[in-house]
Amino acid sequence: MSVATVKLATTVAQQANKHKGKLFIMGASVSMLLFAGAFFAFLGNDSSQGTVDSGTAKVNEKVAKWKPVVSQYAEKYGIPDYVDVILAIMMVETGGDSLDIMQSSESMGLPPNSISDPSLSIQVGVKYFAETVKDAKKKKLDFWTPVQSYNFGAGFNNYVMKHGKKYTFELASDFAKMQANGAKTKYSNPVADFNGNFRYSYGNMYYVKLVQQYLNAPSGEMGDANASALGEKGYKELMAEVSKYKGWGYTWGGSSPTVGFDCSGLTQYAFGKIGYTLPRTAAEQYNKTIKVGDPQPGDLIFFKGTNTDRPLDSITHVGIYVNEKQMYDANNSGIGYSTWNQGYWKSHLAGFGRVTK
Numbered sequence: 001m002s003v004a005t006v007k008l009a010t011t012v013a014q015q016a017n018k019h020k021g022k023l024f025i026m027g028a029s030v031s032m033l034l035f036a037g038a039f040f041a042f043l044g045n046d047s048s049q050g051t052v053d054s055g056t057a058k059v060n061e062k063v064a065k066w067k068p069v070v071s072q073y074a075e076k077y078g079i080p081d082y083v084d085v086i087l088a089i090m091m092v093e094t095g096g097d098s099l100d101i102m103q104s105s106e107s108m109g110l111p112p113n114s115i116s117d118p119s120l121s122i123q124v125g126v127k128y129f130a131e132t133v134k135d136a137k138k139k140k141l142d143f144w145t146p147v148q149s150y151n152f153g154a155g156f157n158n159y160v161m162k163h164g165k166k167y168t169f170e171l172a173s174d175f176a177k178m179q180a181n182g183a184k185t186k187y188s189n190p191v192a193d194f195n196g197n198f199r200y201s202y203g204n205m206y207y208v209k210l211v212q213q214y215l216n217a218p219s220g221e222m223g224d225a226n227a228s229a230l231g232e233k234g235y236k237e238l239m240a241e242v243s244k245y246k247g248w249g250y251t252w253g254g255s256s257p258t259v260g261f262d263c264s265g266l267t268q269y270a271f272g273k274i275g276y277t278l279p280r281t282a283a284e285q286y287n288k289t290i291k292v293g294d295p296q297p298g299d300l301i302f303f304k305g306t307n308t309d310r311p312l313d314s315i316t317h318v319g320i321y322v323n324e325k326q327m328y329d330a331n332n333s334g335i336g337y338s339t340w341n342q343g344y345w346k347s348h349l350a351g352f353g354r355v356t357k
Contacts, residue, residue: 073122082343099116103125141160152203159175167208168333175205176203192206229299229355230274235297237273238298239328241270248334264281265280270320291354299320299352302349303350317331322337
């Protein structure tokens with residue numbers, strides 16, 4: 001056992017003793033909670049009842065109350081832009097129903113739930129995640145790869161580095177397949193509906209999708225419809241249309257419900273349904289729209305340099321602007337709300353455009 005592991009184990013024991021009053025009050029339910037924590041760590045927590053909006057994270061109250069602690073350690077370890085992602089990770093790992101709230105024991109090579117204090121779990125989990133993020137940045141990887149690596153281990157960073165340097169579900173699936181020697185198991189989580197409800201028997205290849213479920217805009221929160229240049233009715237009709245396809249996978253070249261959608265296919269189709277004509281590609285849509293510096297809900301938001309096969313300054317992605325934090329788009333992680341004002345998307349932002357007839 002390494003010195004670091006011994007040190008942590010000692011701290012764990014000290015924390016357990018420090019909080020023994022809390023453990024006593026919880027009584028016999030503790031063992032059940034610990035079992036639930038271990039189970040959710042592997043399969044992902046499906047519970048989202050009683051959710052609250054914590055920035056861009058849609059989490060339950062049991063997780064939301066730890067945001068100050070998460071923010072503290074995210075700042076300490078140099079990843080403040082991942083605070084909401086960490087809260088979403090906590091939802092996936094335990095939903096707040098375990099003392100080892102981030103399932104951090106395993107990141108130190110200890111048995112599941114060895115950590116018996118949520119604050120310590122967060123400290124250890126954020127520190128481990130920060131190391132994964134910093135490694136990803138050093139390798140010039142995208143925003144989401146280290147999130148998947150929190151589940152798979154840092155080896156996934158190396159795998160992505162050798163295969164395009166950008167997370168895709170396909171890469172996560174291929175990596176899990178390789179590690180599991182092709183062994184599959186049934187996986188009934190709705191996030192896997194598009195893929196036949198199975199996963200490979202290594203980690204959880206849907207981990208990013210599970211995390212992103214808790215980063216979507218709160219139910220019914222689609223921006224200020226009254227402020228939209230499309231008009232309240234037009235904007236609501238636009239969002240009602242794209243919301244039909246939330247959770248669908250990304251389809252390169254897709255521009256209809258019968259085939260699926262890529263980014264510009266979704267915007268072209270949805271705007272067409274409310275009487276606006278858009279050209280087919282993101283670059284063409286960029287050229288067609290009126291450039292605005294103060295975007296409103298229903299404007300288009302454009303990105304450059306997201307396709308390594310094209311010049312860095314070329315427009316390669318488009319989404320629908322929702323508010324100062326979120327957009328609705330089709331990307332490699334699927335169709336739904338995405339956070340555009342931080343991380344990967346912010347680094348590739350090209351501007352905003354208003355659609356006119």
